[in-house]
Amino acid sequence: MTETFFTDLLIIGAGPAGYTAAIYGARANLKPTLLTGLQPGGQLTITNDVENYPGFAEAIQGPWLMEQMASQAKNVGANIVMDSIAECSLLNPSKDDGYFTFHTDLGNIYKARTAIIATGAQARWLGLEAEERLQGYGVSACATCDGFFYRGKKVAVIGGGNTAVEEALYLTNHASHVTLIHRRDSLRAEKIQQDRLLANPKISVIWDTVVEDILSGGNPAAVTSLALKNVKTNETSTLEIDGVFIAIGHTPNTSFFKNQIQLDDEGYIITTPGTPNTSIPGIFAAGDVQDKHYRQAITAAGSGCMAALEAERYIASMK
Incomplete structure (x- = not known):
């Protein structure tokens, strides 16, 4: 049975960017919902030894690091849902009481005041x-x-x-x-x-x-x-x-957002330099889905933090 859920902040993707955005969004009392997608944890779930993530003197396992991020997000109040986006409507939120609309693979509908796209990219x-x-x-x-x-x-x-x-x-x-x-x-x-x-x-x-x-x-x-x-x-x-x-390239996971948000020739979401702001006010992007240069867990996490802070300011401006 189809259910409709309302949220101030919807986060799409469960890599370092998505989980960090969920942590900051929850601490800002936005009560964020995070949809994990098909690969919770992103590319770190297939990474064994991680030696370059700050805070760990010894090498750690990528899957373990993502489990810790997920647990931290839950502990501060984020709602994490095992579901994926099937289609979305980003162009005219004003026609729907200011909400962006997302349909999921499980048949549910999420209506969000603001959203952070953190769906990552896949190596070819x-x-x-x-x-x-x-x-x-x-x-x-x-x-x-x-x-x-x-x-x-x-x-x-x-x-x-x-x-x-x-x-x-x-x-x-x-x-x-x-x-x-x-x-x-x-x-x-x-x-x-x-x-x-x-x-x-x-x-x-x-x-x-x-x-x-x-x-x-x-x-x-x-x-x-x-x-x-x-x-x-x-x-x-x-x-x-x-x-x-x-090293034959990466493919950003942006197929659901074509013709709705500004993408570059390779399919990456275009953001205003130095910010997570996309071509649509209220929609932000973080992590590898908009970063084809660095593609690191720590930079993805940093951009997730930025996106959550911008989402908080956006919500405040609406109120």
């Missing part, structure tokens, strides 16, 4: 079975998150755009050698980034090549090498490495 993968099996055991999509674990080791980066080149350059701060593997014979990255990469003695490039498989060994299984194939000659080879970073 190669589609290999080994990618999922070896995530956290040598397969990563974030060099700044996991590069520290490869001090003095050999790693590979897959891709040819700005993200791949930036990841490769960053990894030279830790790895003994970085191999960039690209399926074409030229890079798509900015020229200045290409020049830096090609001039770096710790980086080599394998052109016209794709990864056919990620090989592993040991107990627990960890990445040991890549099975490669040259797309022009069909020649196969093996590259021994300790880790591989997939």
